[in-house]
Amino acid sequence: MSARLASHRRRAAPLAAALTLAFVLAASSLLAHAQSAPKVVDIPARPGVTQRFLFIAPAAPKAAAILYAGGHGGLQLDPQGNFGWGANNFLVRSRMLFVDDGVAVAVVDAPSDRQSPPYLDGFRHTPEHAGDARAVIAWLREQLHVPVWLVGTSRGTQSVAAIAIALANPGANPGSGPDGIVLTSTILRENRGGDPVTGMNLSALRIPVLVVHNKDDACKLCPVSETDTLMQKLTQSPRTRLMLVSGGTSRGDPCGALAYHGFNGIESEVVHGITAWMLAP
Missing domain, CATH: 1.20.5 (Single alpha-helices involved in coiled-coils or other helix-helix interfaces)
Structure with missing residues (x-):
């Protein structure tokens, strides 16, 4: 050589x-960053009732998020994982952004006894809805052994807040509730009966609460000017934050999924902000 x-x-x-x-x-x-293939899961929730959700997890999840869509909440999820309704909803269309950030997701449909109109309308505040959520929380904890959060958008925030309050009740099974909640485009006024989120017993919450709102949101039920009132009611939460964003693109109904209300065009910014706060030590 x-x-x-x-x-x-x-x-x-x-x-x-x-x-x-x-x-x-x-x-x-x-x-x-590898992930499990999306799969549709049906679990028993109440006697004779099952709860369906689309489950996706990264290889080593750091947390899990149960995602609650807005509107009537009836996603009409089929066994192959296709959505009959709600595919454009902010959380539904952004589900993979959570997974890419290391958070497993369960995209929740209406339960088996609410698979026709009005779906979740008139149901989000009920003990049965909280019981269905408790079953999903338990399933995720058993499968993943990570903190479980509830994340809602628009009318999904009514589900998340009502569930978290119900499961924080002294009569609930200890530890059956979520580790924290995220409220995006929160319902601050109501036109269908029932309570807006600010009308609920938010002082019962002793878990972290993140509130995310678009300053440009023109939905009449979600005025950004009333987010301060929401934050002031979280008197017992150990960690809170109001995350205000702006911009994006607005199309159609100002309360719709593709308006500023649905964080259209700024999904990555919003989800990364959510997961960073969820996973902060």
Whole structure:
């Protein structure tokens, strides 16, 4: 072997080692972000009633989020994971952003006894709705052994707040409630009967609460000017934050999924902000 060739090989060896290390690190990163295939899960919730949700998890989830859509909440999820309604809802269409950030998701449909109109309308404040959520929380904890959060948008915030309050009640099974909640585009006024979120017993919440709102939201039920009132009612929560965003694109109904109300065009910014706050030590 010539001296020149030997010298070339000596110089090339560190480069080859560095390239090998880079490949291994890249492969490890891809593996860390690998995810389970989405699957539809049906679990018993109440006597004769099952609760269906679409479950997706990263390889090593740091937390889990149960996602509650707005509107009437009847996603009409089929066994193959297709949505008959609500595919454009902010949380439904952004579900993979949570997974990419290391958070497993359960996209919740209406339960089996609410699979026709009015779906979740008139049901979100009920003990039965809280019981259905308790079953999903328990299933996720058993499967993943990570903190479980409830995340709602628009009328889904009524579900999340009502469930968390019900499961915080001294009569509830200890530890059956969520580890924290996130309210996005919160219902602050009501036109269908029942309570807006600000009309609920928010002082019962002793878990972290994140509130996310678009300053440009033109939905008459969600005036940004009333978010301060919401925050002031979270008197017992150990950690709270009001995250105000702005911009995006608005199309159609100002209370719709593709308006500012639905964080259209700024989904990544909003979800990354949510997961960063959820996963903060």
